Amino acid sequence: MTEPTRQAVMGPDGLEALRQALVRRGRTVVGPTVRDDAIVLAELTSASELPFGWGVEVEAGRYRLRRRSDRMAFAHSAGPQSWKKYLHPERVRQWTADRGPDGTLTVREEVDRPPAYAFLGVRPCDLSAIAVQDRVLVGGPHRDEAYRRRRTGAFLVVVECVEPGATCFCVSMGTGPAVHGGHDLALTEVDDERGHRFWVRAGSEAGAEVLAELPVRPADPTTVARAEEAVTRAAGRMGRTMPPVDLRDLMRDTLEAERWNDVAARCLTCGNCTMVCPTCYCTTTEDVTDLTGEHAERWRRWDVCYDLDFTHMHGGTVRRSGLSRYRQWLTHKIGTWHDQFGSSGCVGCGRCIVWCPVAIDITEEAHALHAEASGRDAEGAGAS
Amino acid sequence: MSGVDRRPTMAVWKFASCDGCQLTLLDCEDELLPLADQVRISYFLEATSAAGPGPYDLSLVDGSITTPADAERIRHIRDVSRYLVTIGACATAGGIQALRNFADVAEFRAAVYASPEYVETLADSTAISLNVPVDFELRGCPVDRGQLLEVITAHLAGRRPDISDHSVCFPCKRRGTVCLPVAKGVPCLGPVTHDGCGALCPAYGRGCYGCFGPSGSTNLPAFVPLLRRDGMSGLDVVRVLRTFNTAAPEFAAASSALAEAERPPEAGQRDATGEPGPGQDGAAPRHRWEDE
Numbered sequence: 057m058t059e060p061t062r063q064a065v066m067g068p069d070g071l072e073a074l075r076q077a078l079v080r081r082g083r084t085v086v087g088p089t090v091r092d093d094a095i096v097l098a099e100l101t102s103a104s105e106l107p108f109g110w111g112v113e114v115e116a117g118r119y120r121l122r123r124r125s126d127r128m129a130f131a132h133s134a135g136p137q138s139w140k141k142y143l144h145p146e147r148v149r150q151w152t153a154d155r156g157p158d159g160t161l162t163v164r165e166e167v168d169r170p171p172a173y174a175f176l177g178v179r180p181c182d183l184s185a186i187a188v189q190d191r192v193l194v195g196g197p198h199r200d201e202a203y204r205r206r207r208t209g210a211f212l213v214v215v216e217c218v219e220p221g222a223t224c225f226c227v228s229m230g231t232g233p234a235v236h237g238g239h240d241l242a243l244t245e246v247d248d249e250r251g252h253r254f255w256v257r258a259g260s261e262a263g264a265e266v267l268a269e270l271p272v273r274p275a276d277p278t279t280v281a282r283a284e285e286a287v288t289r290a291a292g293r294m295g296r297t298m299p300p301v302d303l304r305d306l307m308r309d310t311l312e313a314e315r316w317n318d319v320a321a322r323c324l325t326c327g328n329c330t331m332v333c334p335t336c337y338c339t340t341t342e343d344v345t346d347l348t349g350e351h352a353e354r355w356r357r358w359d360v361c362y363d364l365d366f367t368h369m370h371g372g373t374v375r376r377s378g379l380s381r382y383r384q385w386l387t388h389k390i391g392t393w394h395d396q397f398g399s400s401g402c403v404g405c406g407r408c409i410v411w412c413p414v415a416i417d418i419t420e421e422a423h424a425l426h427a428e429a430s431g432r433d434a435e436g437a438g439a440s
Numbered sequence: 441m442s443g444v445d446r447r448p449t450m451a452v453w454k455f456a457s458c459d460g461c462q463l464t465l466l467d468c469e470d471e472l473l474p475l476a477d478q479v480r481i482s483y484f485l486e487a488t489s490a491a492g493p494g495p496y497d498l499s500l501v502d503g504s505i506t507t508p509a510d511a512e513r514i515r516h517i518r519d520v521s522r523y524l525v526t527i528g529a530c531a532t533a534g535g536i537q538a539l540r541n542f543a544d545v546a547e548f549r550a551a552v553y554a555s556p557e558y559v560e561t562l563a564d565s566t567a568i569s570l571n572v573p574v575d576f577e578l579r580g581c582p583v584d585r586g587q588l589l590e591v592i593t594a595h596l597a598g599r600r601p602d603i604s605d606h607s608v609c610f611p612c613k614r615r616g617t618v619c620l621p622v623a624k625g626v627p628c629l630g631p632v633t634h635d636g637c638g639a640l641c642p643a644y645g646r647g648c649y650g651c652f653g654p655s656g657s658t659n660l661p662a663f664v665p666l667l668r669r670d671g672m673s674g675l676d677v678v679r680v681l682r683t684f685n686t687a688a689p690e691f692a693a694a695s696s697a698l699a700e701a702e703r704p705p706e707a708g709q710r711d712a713t714g715e716p717g718p719g720q721d722g723a724a725p726r727h728r729w730e731d732e
Contacts, residue, residue, distance in 0.1 A: 092645070094618040119623045136618050146614040325657045326631035327606060331613035342602045347474045347589070349597050358614060363606045364656050378659060413609075413621050413631050413666055 062264060063257040064272035065279050070254060071129065071176075072103035074213070074241075077269045078174040083211060086142060087176035088135065093121050095135040097142075100176065107132060114221040114295075114406070117415030126247045130177055133221030134405040138334035139175055139182055143206045144189060146358045150341065153352045168202070174211040178239070180232035181224075181405040183214050185334035187238055191397045192337050202356075211262060214239040218286040222295035223406030225419055229298065231403045233290040235259075241266065244283035255283040296406065296419040298390075299426035303400065307391030310425040311383070319421055320379035322414055327360040329408035329416070330385060335401045336360070361385050386421060448497035448596065451483035453517055455503025455510050456537055456565060460582040461528035462486040462502050471589055478596055494520035498595055501574075504530040504565045506537060511562070511571060518572035525591055526568045529581035529684040533653050536581075538565040538687035542696075565687065576601065580636050581651040581684035587636055604635050605656030608648050612639035620647050627670040629680065632658040632690070653685035660694035674702040 066073075078085050088095045089105045095112060098105075106129040113120045114133060124131060153163045178186070190207065193200040217226070217233035226232030235242045240263035244255045255275060258264035299306065330336040340359035345352045359366055362381050367374035375381050393401035402418070409417045452462055466486065468475065482496055499521035505511050518524060526532045534541070540548060541564045549556040568574055578591055587603055594601040604610070608630035612619070620626035620642050628647035630639065636652040654660075667677050681695035 092618040092623070094623050096616070096618065117622060119619075121623075136623070137616060141616065321659075322662050324607075324631045324659050324663055326609040328609050328613060328619065328631070331610070343599070344590070344602050345593055345597045345599070347471060347478050347593050347596065349478075358610075360606070360610065362657070363604070363610070365604060365606070378657070411619055411622055413619065414662055 063275045066272040075103045083174040084171035085174045097137045114410045116417045127252045130215040131219035148202045148356045150354045155350045170206045172209040176213045178214045180235045181226040181403045184231035184403040188335040212239045213241045216244045223409040225296040226404035229404035246282045303390040304394045307387040315424045323382045325362045325378045327362040330360040332407040332411040447480040449482040450479040450498045451496040452500045456506040457503030457530040499524045504534045506565045525576045527578045531568045532577045533685040534565045534687035579652040607655040608633045653688045654690035658690045
């Protein structure tokens, strides 16, 4: 028996073969596609629905779809949605309860049967985001079963990033643009004078099995070199950076900074940044009854630390000011997340920057806090 | 159910409004009969002319207070109601008729009626909560059918209604709609508007126009420049804030500040000082008798 192929090169037609191989395994294949002037995630019924020849132009508070001069399918940065839409759905029924005619209560736990997903086109930053949610939702003693059922069987096809956007900073967060494991298949896209093609590597046994069914040719040194160069170039083209300091320390030491007043004056507390964030995981539960009162349900929904109800408890809301809510979000995301889950909660995808209607930029805020703290330190040093 | 009828009693009251919110209750076709099993509808003139006596366990109030007689009537209704819920933008924020709060109602009256002396009206259209204590305010123009049933259901179960105070952006993102201002530069009031519709308009490519009024946490001074960026003139912004929830304090403060800034210089010297005009300070409208 020969060693299964671990790497190869395939043409763009290989994407439909890949989709079909995954469908044959009973999987629902989800990937990027153009809809409503954006590249969104949706079930793919054909690989031709991938955004071939589409790119995006992003800035803080701004996203525009752009035609590219080439045929690249994955030359776009993060869109309005992330994979948590599938792994950590916005709304899950947890149980139902019914009261019978004799007054006895019957409670049924909801055990849904989600599809076996295959995600086609996961960026390395988003693969890191999935790993972050893994640690949060199933990494501790209390596992989120709804997440686990979706995540356990999911097949991940990562596409390395060769076209970062103006709001990307995965290099600062150490999550991209190259992939470093955790995938079933990794693809790197090249479109040059030798043609449009993908360098494919298997990252798991399941990935190697699928790779064996694809119309591939042996990996040639030119394609591999071009692919590696493209990813290296991408690393040098990040649109944003985080300050080169320990962000956890920075957050801890700037809790009273003047900058928080500045950002709070601009923040709408609308919650968009958290909902587009691929790692924000918070939920709330609501119990509802029907008119008769004989039937009750518990629903779990995405919740957001910008919601006044998020900290509502006896006596009212704890974080009433916009300042306290923005600060909670940022200091948790890049600071106390380390204490809680052993990593940063930010992967540098830039979504919170793009989809903030009023263009608040997490990296700009971090730099400003760093500058304020440095200035304060310098002043302190000067005075002594 | 033999003998005593133990169902809680419900009343539906009308003040200045188009009755659309009451119609929303009648529109609950599938739920109306089950609802009638649970509550005794004692007073609902939109549905039946047979008015039962009070007191009432649950009063739903539609419409705003615009006449001296109505100002008296709502006090009586409060007195005979255990739990009082306002339904819709008129009852909760004064409605579109609160545009009068920014103008001269005597002038309107003279222009519209042949014999204006027969029309007794107040200078302001006010929310019910500015007249009597209110237990719960349901927003929207009109209210959402599902939310209306949820308020009644929650009341019957003695629990808090599952109705959030957050912005329209929450349901908009949850349903996966691509953000209109960010991706298309379409003006949208979603970030400052109260959830309740489930982000209906943006899902059809149309910016939110704020028919549920301000959310529980707004920042209008930071938000208005976004509408300007997306092509609205100062006057456009004033107009979009002055619709069904024109007198909601957050919207009124922002529209008044802008209207003042937009006022042509010949309108007065006030612009130089930036002081707001009388009755346009964005605070809750005072209850002024028109002829005072």
